[in-house]
Amino acid sequence: MPNTMRAVEIAEPGGPDVLRLCQRPVPQPRAGEVVIRLAYAGVNRPDALQRAGQYAPPPTASDLPGLEGAGEVVALGEGVSGLSLGDQVCALLPGGGYAGYVTTPAAHALPVPDGLDLKQAACLPETFFTVWSNVFMRGGLRAGERFLVHGGSSGIGTTAIQLANVFGARVFATAGSAEKCTACEGLGAHRAINYRDEDFVAVLKAEGGANLILDMVGGPYLPRNVRALADDGRLVQIAFLQGPKVELNFAHVMMRRLTITGSTLRPQSDLAKARIADELREKVWPLIAAGRVAPVMDSEFPLDQAAAAHARMESSAHVGKIVLKVG
Numbered sequence: 001m002p003n004t005m006r007a008v009e010i011a012e013p014g015g016p017d018v019l020r021l022c023q024r025p026v027p028q029p030r031a032g033e034v035v036i037r038l039a040y041a042g043v044n045r046p047d048a049l050q051r052a053g054q055y056a057p058p059p060t061a062s063d064l065p066g067l068e069g070a071g072e073v074v075a076l077g078e079g080v081s082g083l084s085l086g087d088q089v090c091a092l093l094p095g096g097g098y099a100g101y102v103t104t105p106a107a108h109a110l111p112v113p114d115g116l117d118l119k120q121a122a123c124l125p126e127t128f129f130t131v132w133s134n135v136f137m138r139g140g141l142r143a144g145e146r147f148l149v150h151g152g153s154s155g156i157g158t159t160a161i162q163l164a165n166v167f168g169a170r171v172f173a174t175a176g177s178a179e180k181c182t183a184c185e186g187l188g189a190h191r192a193i194n195y196r197d198e199d200f201v202a203v204l205k206a207e208g209g210a211n212l213i214l215d216m217v218g219g220p221y222l223p224r225n226v227r228a229l230a231d232d233g234r235l236v237q238i239a240f241l242q243g244p245k246v247e248l249n250f251a252h253v254m255m256r257r258l259t260i261t262g263s264t265l266r267p268q269s270d271l272a273k274a275r276i277a278d279e280l281r282e283k284v285w286p287l288i289a290a291g292r293v294a295p296v297m298d299s300e301f302p303l304d305q306a307a308a309a310h311a312r313m314e315s316s317a318h319v320g321k322i323v324l325k326v327g
Contacts, residue, residue: 001026001035001074005100007064008306008324013053016310019065019098021303027062027096027103029077032270034106036089038071039327040122040300041097043309044155045216045239046266050095051310057095058267066097067266070112070122071327080106088112090121092129092273094266098306100326107274110281113288116295123295123321124288127159130238130265132284133276135160135214136167138261139236143168145211148204148228150221152192153180153319156238158296160214161187163284166292172210174200176316183319187296204228212236219243229258237262296320 007024029035047065049055057063070090073083083089083106091109096102112121135141141164149160152173164171165188173184174195181192191207193200201224204210209230215221219242225235226248235258253260265273287293298318301309303326313322 001037001101006303007099008303009064009098010051013051016051016307016314018051019306019310024064024099026101029075029080029103031078032080032105032107033077033103034073034080034083034089034109035075035101035103036069036071036091036109037074037101037327038069038097038099038122039118039325040071041066041069041324041326042123042126042155043306043313043322043324044068044126045313046126047098048310048314055266061094062096062099062102064096064098066095066099066102067093068122068125069093069097069102069326070118070124073109074101077106082106083109088118088121090118090124092125092265092277098303098324098326105270105274107270108277110277110285113285115289115291119300119323119325120295120297122323123155123297126265127155127295127321128280128284129273129276130156131159131163131214132280133265134236134238134263135164135212137276137279138263139212139214139234141167141169141212144170146170146172146204146207146209146230148172148174148200148210148213150174150213150215150217152184152189154216155296155321156214156216157184158187158320161189162293165189166287169212172200172204172207180319183296200224201228209233214238217241219246222246223248226252226258226260229256231256232258234259234261238264298322300325
């Protein structure tokens with residue numbers, strides 16, 4: 001491996017223009033870690049929050065943005081088993097993905113599914129770890145249930161629609177244009193709701209209410225989500241694009257036996273993330289290899305245009321995943 005690598009760092013908290021190309025030392029693996037020479041890195045909302053100074057990396061993580069990527073294993077830390085030099089993998093990263101090389105716990109790396117290239121594989125970890133852990137492990141979605149996902153055309157949304165559909169749920173999704181609604185229905189949503197023209201609460205109540213809602217909007221959506229739930233329904237919160245604080249009447253939660261929960265992925269323990277990886281390997285990777293689920297790709301940018309990639313993501317014009325070509 002070389003001694004230095006190209007990377008994109010955050011010069012200071014701010015907008016996309018604070019992302020700056022730089023040279024950094026190539027990281028070395030600690031016990032239980034691997035070094036991956038990245039070909040592609042996924043671009044995600046938490047990257048933008050970190051860039052804006054609102055989502056600090058864990059103390060032991062790289063200060064560089066980037067929470068997922070795909071490439072070749074080029075070094076093994078002490079005690080690593082199950083991976084070999086030269087393996088092509090995609091991995092959930094603690095940070096550092098906007099770079100030529102990155103370290104991550106070996107247990108968070110998964111093989112590139114059959115039939116996918118490295119660009120597609122780089123789009124899997126952050127969204128699939130998030131959706132699987134929140135919709136299925138935490139939210140307990142079951143076949144036959146009514147499932148509503150907000151932001152249906154996002155990376156999280158397109159993944160959630162496909163997985164919920166393939167596991168037998170009846171899927172509803174919100175999106176902000178007719179084109180995005182069409183895309184959601186093409187991925188398996190029974191009904192896509194243009195939130196600019198329709199009230200998702202009314203739509204879901206007419207269907208009997210949602211058994212499970214996955215929300216990343218927050219703010220005024222919280223009380224509306226409660227109204228849209230069926231009795232004994234569950235709300236899983238994973239982000240707050242419109243703010244984390246709102247007035248909520250918990251009498252409705254109590255009388256209708258509702259469950260409100262949520263999580264963030266990055267602060268969870270390495271063991272918790274390894275357990276999610278194990279379930280994905282067993283239950284989801286075969287579906288990807290069979291072509292029943294696939295990442296939805298929006299656009300590709302070279303590493304030195306990371307600012308443009310962030311600008312596109314924050315414009316909300318994209319459908320699916322945005323990637324950086326690193327290698």
